[in-house]
Each structure stands twice: as structure tokens, then as C-alpha cells.
Amino acid sequence: MKTMANSLFEEKLHSNEFLVTTEIGPPKGADVSEMVHHIDLLKDKVDAINVTDHQSSVMRFPSLGGCLLVKERGGEPILQVTCRDRNRLALQADLLLAYSRGIDNVLCLTGDSIDVGDHKEAKPVFDADSVQLLKMIKTMESGKDMGGEDLKGAPKFCIGASVHPEADFIEPQLIKFEKKVAAGAQFFQTQGIFDLANLHRFMQYASQFDVRILAGIIVLASARMARYMNDNVPGIIVCEAVIEELADVEKGKGLEKGIEISARMIRTIKEENLCHGVHIMAVGNEGIVPEILEQAKLPSMSTKGKRINV
């Protein structure tokens, strides 16, 4: 058992627990009451809560602000950081702020293209990519900034990244995955998985690396939503079997079916020990995550053991 964990979540990564993380999309606006409600609802039921960073390039309340709220409410935040909107100065500054406020888990992402979002005329930054961002954090942890200057107080993070096991052309994705591992990624939250055979195949390959893999579970609310995501959301390939299952239910029961599918997948992943945990993405329906956990028969945090104060 590793003892030098940088965060509570990192400690859990090194345990044999089946990990459950979820994510919250911040509001478009300054009213955070619904987000706070979701944080309170979820903070003791999952191992960590990601806060998304202008997901799908749609401008929202910032990830860092959301993570501060998670922290304030007693949850374990994972700061999602994309390279789309900030150059290396801004990325480093945000990371310093995060660390100084006790936010010590970071998910490093390149970020969706500006073109898929709601500010299509904005300047895309991409001064770094996801691999370079992981390396940037490692450099900062060594006490230097990206200009080579000494930092007064180096941060320490638990860092993760994403991987796409269902990509239709997997080989270049796996090369990038290995670069992320080499750059220091400790955990991976995968893009949404819909066909568990793909996860199984990926894990046969990925198990050679000393990293923790959390399978991305996207909760679909209808066949229409699935098709829309297939056409419009980068990195999502919903298989036909799932779309058909959603299409078969009567009107208004789509989300119920989506919850059932998600819970069934989580149960299978856990029972068949396919990977180290799951990352549930309820995309706008954060309130239903507890029901998924219940249907998946996952123990809530309270029965998993007390939180450890670090």
C-alpha cells in the first residue's frame, strides 16, 4: 500500500476498491444552487466528482470554481483541465490556484474543438495538448515552471487522462495512451463505453501498464439522444444494440431505460472485474446517479469505509 498519496482519491487508486467517479457540468450562469444541490447529493456516494471544463466547448461556470464548491461541501474534486482556452501561463496559474485550495486531482484533456461549441468564433488556444499538460504538471511538481524558473512552493497532484477504447481506428489512440502513461498519468477515465467487448479487448492490452482504468459510462435518455451524440459529440460511438434497446421503450421511459442500461453495464464491469472502476457521466441528469448506483448494487461511500483525512 502506497503511503505517499497526494490526495484521498490517489490513496483509493492504490487500494483494491472498485472506484466510482462521476461528473458535474457547471451551470451557464452565476446561479450555482443546482450544482451545489448535485454536489451534496453525490459527494458521499462516489469516490470523486469531476467538474467539466466548458464541456463540448460550451461556455459555462468554470471547472475550478465548481471544484472549489465540491471541496467546500466536503467532496473529493477532480479538476478537469483542457488546453483549448488557456495558454501555458494560464494553465500553470490555474493549477497553482487549485493546489493551494486543496484541489489535488487533475484530469488532463486536450479539449474539444471550438467548432463543436457555442462560441464558434473564439480563438482556439491549444498551446499544449493532453500529453504536454501531463508533462507540465510533472515539471511543476519538480519545482520548476515551464519557463524554467523556480516555483515558490511546488504543487503535488494525482493526475489522470482520458482514452478512447471504442475508437474506430484504435492504433493511433493506443500510441497516445502510452505517451500519456509515460508522461505520468496515474488513472484514466475512458470516453463513454457502450460495447463491453471493446472495453474487454482494451483491458487485455492496457493491463500491462501500472495505471487505473475507470470505464466511462454515459447515461442516455433516448435513442434520439444516442444518435445525436453519435453525429455531434466528439469521441462517442453508441453501438446499435444500445440504440435499439432505447428505441424499444415507450415514450417518456427513455431515461429509465438509460439508467437500467448504465447500471447493468456497471454491474457487469464489476462482477467480471473488467477494469478498476467506472466514471459515470449523466450529462445534465446528475440527479439520477444515486439511482444508477443503487441499481448497480454498489455500496455507497458510507459502507465502504470512513473517509481518511489527509
Add this chain to the structure above:
Amino acid sequence: MIVAEQKTLEEIRRMITPYARVLILGCGTCMTVCDAGGEREVSFLHNALRVAQAKSGNGTHTFSEYTLKRQCDPEFLDVLSDQITDVDTVLSLGCGIGVQAIAERYPDLPVLPGVNTSFMGMAKELGVWDERCAACGDCRLEETAGICPITRCTKGILNGPCAGTKDGKCEANKDMDCAWVLIYKRLERLEQLEKMRRYYPMRNFRAIPRPKRLTSRISVDMGEDNEDNG
């Protein structure tokens, strides 16, 4: 070469409104090749502006036309002195460089851009050009099998594809090939996939800081590399 697109007639008419005598000035190099501002386009635009003025009854402009061999090079501008004596503005169909070269040469003469300079690219088929170079000042094409990720990847990322690529296309534009899929396939074909496995650090944006200036390393007098003496 530099690729540009002529501005709309409406926008050009709006720009020339304050000026009575307009010289429409073409360029004989890139703008001619990309059908945006060569002799032919100058003539078409000249006619279009005259017809639009006559039809609308709006405007009392007089137009003249001329096409330089090259607008971006001062030595080719000398012949202009005869053309610009009786004009109130130059509507340049040169690229952004041409427009500025004219402005630098004639401090008292307003110069208007008649094209939107778009990118550096190559012809794909008749009338179609694709961007290929971003002039980043730090060419890495050796590492990427001769396919530029800075230019052809919408994010310009250096360490492999993002997760948004699908069917070999880009998440930002489904008609556009994913640069990293192209790079992977070509490196594989060349048996150089190890180049993709390397880590590439963040770019050096000071490779040539903006605005860029380049001094030739070849001495005109000596006709050889003069770097050691410089």
C-alpha cells in the same frame, strides 16, 4: 502559394464609397494563380463595379485597372508611379502583403484590400485549394511523414490524434481528414511509426517571433553561405 478569395462586390462597393477615382490593382503571381486578383479578375471586377453603379444609380466613381507582376516586391512597384497620379484610392487585389507594400510605398494614398488572404496552400483540383503550411517557423515535417499537424489538425496538436476523430475525419469538420490518421498511416507505410511514439514538447512560439523578419543566409555578393561571417 498564397491563396485568397475576392471580397463580395457589396463589401468592395462599400469600401470605395468615399473615393471618386479608383485604381483596381491586380497581382501577377499567387493572386493570379488562385483566381482572386490577376489580370482577368481585375477586368471582371472593373466591369462588375461599373455595371453595379449604373444599375443602382448609386455612385459616380471612375475606374482604371492595372496588374503588376508582383505587388509584394518594391522593385516591381516602380511602374506604378504613372498609374496612381490621377487616383484617389488603390483597390488592391494583391494578398495582404501586396496591400501593405502599396501602403508603404505611397504614404498619402489610401489602399483598400479587395481580397481576403486565406492561407498558404496547394491546388487540389481545378479551382480548389487546400491549406498546407502555417509558416510556423519551426518545420517538423520530418517527424510527421511530410504531413503538417500544425496546419491540418484543427487543434494543431503534436502527440497524436484526439478522441474526436471518426471514420478518419476531424471532429471539427466531417469533410476534413484527420491529420493524425493520415500521419499514422503514412508513418506505418514508411515503417517509421517510432516517430509517432516519441514525445514532442510544446511548440516554441519564439522560433520566429511576430512580426517576423528573415535575413537571407546567402550573401548576394559571394553567392554562398555567409553564416560564419555573419
